Structure formats: structure tokens, C-alpha cells
Amino acid sequence: MMTDAMNAILSQFAFRGVFQSAKELTSGNINTTYHLVYDDQGTQRHYVLQRINSYVFKNPQGVMSNIARVTEHMRNSLLRNQQDPERRVLEIIRTVDDQLMYVENDNFWRAYVFITDATAYDTVDSPALFCEIGRAFGNFQKLLYDFPADELFESIPDFHNTAKRFITFEASVKKDAANRAAEAKEEIDFLCARRDMMSSIVRLIDEGKMPLRVTHNDTKSNNIMVDKATGKGLCVIDLDTVMPGSALYDYGDAIRFGANTAAEDEPDVSKISLDLDKTYAFTKGFIEETNGFLTDEELHLLPLGVKVLTCELAMRFLTDYLDGDLYFKINSPQHNLVRTRAQIALLKDIERKETQLQEMVDQLIANK
Numbered sequence: 001m002m003t004d005a006m007n008a009i010l011s012q013f014a015f016r017g018v019f020q021s022a023k024e025l026t027s028g029n030i031n032t033t034y035h036l037v038y039d040d041q042g043t044q045r046h047y048v049l050q051r052i053n054s055y056v057f058k059n060p061q062g063v064m065s066n067i068a069r070v071t072e073h074m075r076n077s078l079l080r081n082q083q084d085p086e087r088r089v090l091e092i093i094r095t096v097d098d099q100l101m102y103v104e105n106d107n108f109w110r111a112y113v114f115i116t117d118a119t120a121y122d123t124v125d126s127p128a129l130f131c132e133i134g135r136a137f138g139n140f141q142k143l144l145y146d147f148p149a150d151e152l153f154e155s156i157p158d159f160h161n162t163a164k165r166f167i168t169f170e171a172s173v174k175k176d177a178a179n180r181a182a183e184a185k186e187e188i189d190f191l192c193a194r195r196d197m198m199s200s201i202v203r204l205i206d207e208g209k210m211p212l213r214v215t216h217n218d219t220k221s222n223n224i225m226v227d228k229a230t231g232k233g234l235c236v237i238d239l240d241t242v243m244p245g246s247a248l249y250d251y252g253d254a255i256r257f258g259a260n261t262a263a264e265d266e267p268d269v270s271k272i273s274l275d276l277d278k279t280y281a282f283t284k285g286f287i288e289e290t291n292g293f294l295t296d297e298e299l300h301l302l303p304l305g306v307k308v309l310t311c312e313l314a315m316r317f318l319t320d321y322l323d324g325d326l327y328f329k330i331n332s333p334q335h336n337l338v339r340t341r342a343q344i345a346l347l348k349d350i351e352r353k354e355t356q357l358q359e360m361v362d363q364l365i366a367n368k
């Protein structure tokens with residue numbers, strides 16, 4: 001059922017045809033997302049409508065300006081390589097006033113063309129599929145290799161600055177706003193013991209030993225649309241956090257999410273481990289695409305990204321739990337604690353398999 005309020009929002013966008021249906025898509029943790037279908041004189045047109053979470057994104061205009069510039073650059077890069085950008089790059093639907101989004105009170109709405117005949121995988125069952133996802137994220141960095149990174153807004157300042165995030169975490173522990181610190185003592189201690197490791201990528205960047213690149217920064221498997229017909233990675237979606245970052249962030253976050261044998265928020269931690277076959281497959285695809293522009297040092301340090309990002313997410317989920325669940329959407333009062341415990345379980349297994357992981361990556365680099 002469409003409400004009048006929703007109708008008023010839809011009428012602000014330059015969608016083609018007559019509205020038919022809207023369905024909420026619930027896999028994201030931040031924005032509110034709908035899949036819309038329009039009937040354009042017998043042709044079905046599919047769109048995505050999103051309300052940007054302005055608690056998380058303090059500068060929605062900056063976010064949309066980044067996305068418009070980045071997608072244009074990617075489209076041009078594809079065309080230069082004689083590739084058809086259709087379904088390969090997100091396409092913004094502007095408002096009837098030719099704006100990148102529609103602002104209504106404190107709500108920020110934007111729309112895209114929905115990529116049809118494609119699937120976004122919350123869990124990746126086969127290594128072959130995960131290899132394609134690795135290729136797609138690697139290709140994303142490749143298409144943006146020559147983008148002027150300093151012209152991008154920092155959509156969330158210090159997003160993967162895990163050193164600064166640790167300070168925020170410590171403040172939340174101290175404040176204990178929701179009176180939950182005692183319950184989470186074991187998890188707090190676990191994270192405190194890894195403070196130094198968590199800061200290591202930031203340190204390398206600060207010391208000039210690690211280049212900043214244009215990165216995606218939210219490389220969950222479900223942010224790749226995979227073509228249903230070919231099984232190939234088609235298009236990278238969720239460009240909200242595209243900004244200068246390290247290649248290690250994108251690699252690390254993708255493995256953290258996609259090579260976990262269980263869901264990111266699995267309550268039964270005995271089901272959680274790092275799947276090395278999937279890790280191998282993703283790494284192979286990622287290295288094949290980024291070969292030639294990532295430095296040997298970056299490639300060698302990829303496993304560090306997996307540890308740092310897994311620890312970072314454990315800390316971000318726990319920070320939000322201690323703050324009283326202000327940031328991530330939750331589906332139960334304990335959801336953020338469950339997520340924290342799941343990430344810690346995964347990190348423990350990553351630490352156990354660290355040598356194997358490093359040897360595997362070094363082997364793939366040697367063969368590249």
C-alpha cells in the first residue's frame with residue numbers, strides 16, 4: 001500500500017512510467033531501501049529508492065556529489081576500454097528539478113536504476129563465486145585508479161581510522177551510557193589487548209609507507225551485483241563510503257564478511273571460522289585485477305587488513321552497544337553484542353590461521 005507521503009516523494013523523481021509496486025529491501029544496516037517497479041507503456045522499469053541515514057552521513061550532499069563523480073569516472077574508464085557501462089555502473093535518477101537527491105525536512109532521498117537479472121549475495125557458498133566478487137572489487141579500484149582522490153568529500157571522516165575509533169570506544173566504555181559495560185567486560189578486555197595491532201594500517205599510512213587510494217570501504221559480498229546469466233560480478237553498489245583509503249581495507253573487509261563460515265551476526269560462535277578456500281578464491285580474483293598498480297608491499301600486507309577490519313567491526317559493534325544502539329539498525333536488544341561476539345570469534349580463528357593466510361597470499365603474489 002502506498003501512503004500519500006510516499007507518493008509525494010516518488011513524484012519528485014524522474015522515474016519513467018506509472019508506479020506499480022514498492023518493496024522494502026532489508027539487508028543494509030544503515031539506509032532504508034526500496035525496490036520500485038514502474039510500468040512504462042508495457043515495459044517494466046525497476047528502480048531503487050533510498051532514504052540516506054543522516055545520523056550516519058552528516059553531509060548527504062557530499063555523499064551524492066562523490067557518487068556522481070565516481071560513477072561518471074567509472075563509466076568513462078569502461079568506455080575507454082571499449083566496454084559497455086550498461087548495468088556495470090550505478091546510474092543515479094535525478095529529481096524532476098535535476099538534483100542528485102530530494103530533501104524533505106531532515107530526510108534525504110535518492111534513487112538509482114535497479115540492476116535487473118542480477119543477485120546480491122549475503123552469503124557466498126562457492127569459492128568460484130567469491131573469486132568473481134574479488135575480481136569485481138579489484139576492478140573497482142582499477143577503474144578509479146586515476147581518479148583525483150583529494151577531490152572527494154570524506155563522507156564519514158576517519159571511517160577506517162581504527163586508531164581514532166579506539167579512542168571513541170574507550171570513551172564509550174568510560175561513559176557507559178546504557179549501563180552495559182560490566183556485561184561486556186570480556187569483550188572490552190579482548191579489544192583493549194589488540195589496540196596496537198588495530199592502529200597498524202593507520203600508522204603505515206601516516207608514515208608514508210602505505211599509499212592512499214580511492215577505495216569502497218564497505219566491501220561486503222552483497223555490495224556486488226552478480227549477473228544471473230553469466231555468474232560474473234557486474235556492478236559495485238553502495239558507494240556511500242567511497243573515499244580515500246587503503247587497499248587493505250577493501251580486501252580485509254571483504255574477507256571478514258564473505259569468507260566467514262557463518263553470518264556476521266551468528267549467535268552460535270562454534271559455527272564461525274575463516275574459510276581458507278574462499279579466502280584463496282577471493283584473493284586470486286582481487287590480485288588478478290589489481291596486479292600492476294598495487295605495490296608488492298600492499299599485496300604482502302593484505303592479511304593485516306583482514307585482522308584489522310575484523311577487529312574494527314567488533315569494536316564498532318561494541319561501541320554502539322555501549323552507546324545504546326544509536327548507529328546500526330538492530331533486530332533485538334542484544335544484536336550489537338551478538339555481532340561483537342561473532343566478530344571476536346572470527347578474529348580468534350584468523351589469528352590461529354595467520355601463518356597459513358600469509359603463506360597463501362605470498363604464494364599468489366609470487367605466481368601473479
Ligand code: GN1
Pocket residue numbers: 027028029030031056217218220238240241264313
Ligand atoms: C554498515 O549499510 P551496510 O550494511 O552496507 C556499515 C559498514 C559495516 C557494515 C556491517 C556506513 O554497512 O561499515 O561494515 O554495516 N556502513 C556504515 O555489516 O557504517
Ligand code: MG
Pocket residue numbers: 030218238240
Ligand atoms: Mg553500506
